[in-house]
Amino acid sequence: MSETPYLDNVRAERVKAVKALAGRSARQRAGRFLVEGPQAVREAVAATDLAVHDLYVTATATARYADIVKAAGARGIRVHRGSPEVLDAMSPDAQQMVAVVDLLDSSLAAVLAGPPRLVAVLSNVRDPGNAGAVIRAADASGADAALLTSESVDIHNPKVVRSTAGSLFHLPVATGIDLKGGVAALREVGLTVLAADGAGEHDLDDLLDVAGRAPDGVPDLAAPTAWIFGNEAWGLRDEDRALADAVVRVPLRGRAESLNLATAATVCLYASSRAHR
Template sequence: MTNPRAERVRAVRALAGRSARQRSGRFVVEGPQAVREAVLAADVQDLYVSEASAQRYPEIVRAARGREIRVHTGTAEVLEAMSPDGQQVVAVAALASPSLGSVLAQAPRLVAVLAHVRDPGNAGTVVRAADAAGADAAVLTAQSVDVHNPKVVRSTAGSLFHLPVVTGVDLAPAIAALRAGGLTVLAADGSGAHDLDDLLDVSGAAPDGVPDLARPTAWVFGNEAWGLRDEDRALADAVVRVPIRGRAESLNLATAATVCLYASSRAQR
C-alpha cells in the first residue's frame, strides 16, 4: 500500500468518527500496545503495519497471522494517514457489545460503573484500572463517552480486550440489575457518609448498616466536573468517600476510581 489517499486508507481513518463506526460495525485500534492485546483477544479483521513497524514488533505480526488476521504492509505515509497516533501499527476490529445480562450470568464480584463520564482519557483509564484490580466488568452508561472512541481505546492500553465493557445502558435499570445479581452498589463521592479506610478496617466483618467491601460490589463513578447527581447517589446502597489526608481539594475521577477498585480487590482477596 503506497497511496495515502486510497479508499481503504480513508475508510480506516473515518473510523475515528462514531457514525462511521456505527455504519460499518468496526472500530480502529491504534498503537503497538493496544494492537498487541487486540490481535490476541479481539475480533480483529485487519492489521496494518509499515515495513519498519513490522520489524520492530514482529510478535504482533506473528500473532495476527497465527489467528488468520489479514496483514497489510504500507508505507510510513500510508500508516500516518490512517492514524497519526498509531505509531505505524493499526488494526481494525469488529465492535463488541456484551450485555449486562451476560456479565451477571458469570456472577461477577467487582464491577466498575461509569455514569455520565465524558472524557475519553478518564474513561479509558478507569477501564484499565478495573482490569488491573481484577474487576469482572465495566459498565458505561448511555450518557458516557463511546468506549470505541480512539482516544478511549488508546487510554485503556489494551484492557478493553481483557474484560467485558457494557455500553449504552441507563443508570437506574443497570443499578437495579446489579443489585438483583447480588452486588452491593456503592457510589464514590466526596460527600459520602462512609470513609473508605474505615470500610477496609471492617471488611469481612462489617456491622449491620455498614457496607462490606468483601462482598460482591459495583462501584459507581460520576462525571469529571460535577460528580454524581443527587438522584444517582440515591440509587446506591451507600455513598463512600476517599479520605484526603493532605491539602488537595479533591482527587480526579480516574485516581479516585483506582483507589476504590483496589480497596475492594484487597478486601475480596
Template sequence: MTNPRAERVKAVRALASRSVRRRSGTFLVEGPQAVREAVGPGAPRVHDVYLTPDAVRRHPEIVEGAHQVGARVRTGTPEVLEAMSPDAQGVVAVVDQVRADLDDVLAARPRLVAVLAHVRDPGNAGTVLRAADAAGAGAVVLTASSVDVHNPKAVRSTAGSLFHLPVVAGPELPEVVARLRAAGLTVLAADGSAPHDLDDLLDVAGAAPAGVPDLAAPTAWVFGNEAWGLREEDLALADAAVRVPLRGRAESLNLATAAAVCLYASGRAQR
C-alpha cells in the same frame, strides 16, 4: 501501500468518527500495545492489521498473532500509517466493536464491577477501564449517557484492557443498579462528600457492622461525571456512598484516580 490519499487509507482514518463506527460496526485500534492485545486470544474479530516495514521487524508477534486470528496483514509506508492515524506508532488494526451483554456478565457472578455514569471524557473512561482490569474487576458498564468506549482516545487509554474484560454499553443507570443489586452485588457510589470513609471501610472489611458497607462482599462501584460527579438522583440509587479520604491539601481527585483507589480497595478486601 504507498499512497496516503488512497481510499482504503481514508476509510481507516474515518473510523475516528462515531457515525462511521456505528455504520461499520468496527473501530480503530492504534499502537503496538493495543494491537498486540487485539490479536490475542478471546478478542473480537480483527479484520485488518496495518504496519510499517519497520514495525513488522520490531513486532513479529503482532504479525504472527494477526495470522493466527485470520486477519489480513498489510504493509504501508510511514506516511500511510500516519495518514491513517497520528497515534499509529507504525501499527493500527480494524476490529469488530466490543459488545457484552449484561445478562452474560451477571451470569458469570462477578465480584467486582465498575459502572460509569455520565462519564463523557474518553481519556478518563479508558483509564478507569484499565484500572478495573488491573484491579481484577469482572466487568465495566458504561451507561447510555457515557462516552463511546470505541472513541480512539478511549481505546488508547485502555492500553489493551478493552480486550481483557466484558464491557457493557448503553443501559440506563437505574436499570443497571437494579440488575446488579438483584444479582447480589452491593452498589456503592463514589462521592467526595459521602458519609462513609474508604479507609474506615477497609478497616472493617469482612466484619462490617450492620449498616456499614462491607468491601469484602461482591461490589459494584458507580463513578460519575468528571466535572460534577454523581447527581442526587444517581446517589439515591446506591446502597451507600463512599468518599476517598484526602490527607493532604488537594481539593479533590480526578475521576480515574479515585476510581483506581476504590477498585483496588475492593480488590484487596475481597482477597
C-alpha cells in the same frame, strides 16, 4: 499468509476508509473501529473471541513487533504493509501499527451471568481519557466488568481505546446501560452498590478496617460490590447517589481539593480488590 499490495498512496480509498473510523458515524456504518499502537493491537490479536479484520504496519513496525505480525498471520488476519506516511494518514497516534476490529458488544445479561464480584459503573462519564483509564483500572484490580451508561462516551472512541492500553479486550464492557435498571439488576445478583463521592458519609479507609466484619448499617467491602463513578466535572447527580446502598468518600490527607475521576476510581476498586482477597 498471502501478501497484500503495498500501500504508499495517502489518498487511496482504503486509507481514507480506515482514517474515517476515528469518527463515530463511520464506525456505526462499518460496524468496526480502530485499535492503535503496538500494545493495544497485541491485546486485540491475542483476544481470540474478537474479530480482527485487518492489520496495517510499516516495515519498521513489522521488524520491531514481529511477534504481533506473526500472531496476526496465524489467526488469518489480513496484514497490509504500508509506508510511514500512509500509517500516519490512517492515524497519527498509531505508532506505525493499526488494526480494524468489529465493534464490541458485551451485554448486561452476560455480565450478570457470572455472577460478578466487582464491577465498575460509569455514569455520565464523558471524557474519553478518563473512561479508558477507569476501564484499565477495573482490569488491573481484577474487576469482572465495566458498565457505561447511555450518557457516557463511546468506548470505541480512539482515545478511549488507547487509554485502556488493551484492557478493553480483557473484561466485558457493556454500554448503553440505564443506571436505575442496571443498579437494580446488580443488586438482584447479590452486589452491594456503592457510590464514590467526595461528600460520602463513609470513609473508604474506615471501611477497609472493618472489611469482612462490618457492623450492621456499614457496607462491607469484602462483599461483592459495584462502584458507581460520576462525571468528571460535577460528579454524581443526587438521583444517582440515591440509587446506591451507601456513598463513600476517599480520604484526602493533604491539601488537594479532590482526586480526578480515574484516580479515585482506581483507589476504590483496589480497596474492594484487597478486601476480597
